[in-house]
Amino acid sequence: MLPTRLLRYDLRDDEVVPRFLSPADHPWLRALLDAAAALAGRPRRALRARLREPLAGDPHPDRLAMAAHVVDALCQGRTRPPVPPRKARAAVFGLAARGGARADVLAAAATALGATAAQVEASLLVDLADEAPLGPPPPDLDPGALAQRVNLALVQGLLARATRVTVRALGGARAVVRLAKLQGLICTVRRDGEGVVLEASGPLALFRRTRVYGRALGALVLPVGWCDRFELTAPCALPEGERVLRLTPRAPLLRGEAPRRFDSAVEAALARDLARLAPDWDVVREPEPVAVGDGLIFPDLALVHRLDPGRRALIEVVGFWTPDYLARKLEALRRAGLPGLILCVDAARACGPDDLPPGARVVRYRRRVPAAEVLALALEAAT
Secondary structure (H helix, E strand, C coil): CHHHHHHEEEEEEEEEEEEECHHHHHHHHHHHHHHHHHCCCEEEEEEEEHHHCCCCCCCCCCHHHHHHHHHHHHHHHCCCCCHHHHHHHHHHHHHHHCCCCCHHHHHHHHHCCCCCHHHHHCCCCCCCCCEEECCCCCCCCCCHHHHHHHHHHHHCCCCCCEEEEEEEEEEEEEHHHHHHHHCCEEEEEEECCCCCEEEEHHHHHHCHHHHEEEEEHCCHHHHHHHCEEEEEEEEECCCCEEEEEEEECCCCCCCCCCCCCCCCHHHHHHHHHHHHCCCCCEEEEEECCEEECCCECCECCCCCCCCCCCCEEEEEEEECCHHHHHHHHHHHHCCCHHHHHHHHEHHHHHHHCCCCCCCCCEEEEEECHHHHHHHHHHHHHHH
């Protein structure tokens, strides 16, 4: 995701039009990848210094800045320093304060830390942004793939400025809905002819955790590209005022991997725990969506009695949430005659200033859902 300072776009009436990279940019993108590969193992500041010099293909500075940000992120070194950097600095700077030659200080620090002087010196600054070593670009990253990644990062940066996002999709829409749930987005889904409409709150509509939520929302762009047809619209708060971002299948975006059955570790752990605690009940993963008025609810689990299938309870794991979002959802369920749906909400992902709605059939969790509490509510709802 590009930071706000690097977002490049044009304004046309009420729309914001991203300045996407195209095949015309491929020659200088190749030069950029070659420069990054040549500097592998050097500090990250070395790449920035190289890009202040002329680059083959003569890229526009704005386009180069976007691509360089993405390449820098892709080339971050993954090597573990031989000595924890903070420990290395504490030992070296403490000894240096007493005086002595550099080599003697490094040797004494190495003895204290059980390492060599070279290892101590190599570890001193590697956790600092400019000094962290560059890794090589991914081997399968060619100019076309890099252009798509830059375009995706540009769109995700704009979505981080959105107040809401609407996706109208036909064919492959379930993968979009499933990823939205996996990311914990605050969203509603409704039928639209043969397709669906997903409406998600944007980061700027929330009170808390807007940066984390913005990253989660940006992930939604990946499966959207696999839909047969789609339109994504998002009003974005820009320095020039609010403008609408519109994306269709023509946008040159990275689509990510083909849709698969996404799974949440929290959901999987809850299913295992319920199966252990309730041996007479079947735990059904991803039951069919339930129509609630004009909308659709996609439960994560259904708890169904093995000998009496009429006894069942639905369970949904909720990620990001506000009290108003939960209250509206619970009221819609009550009107639809589905008050037995149990919502499991992540206590760490509250995005509003207030607490849970009063009288809600909700289980709060941190990291792992308390299955015994869910089962107690499920048995009550299924009687």
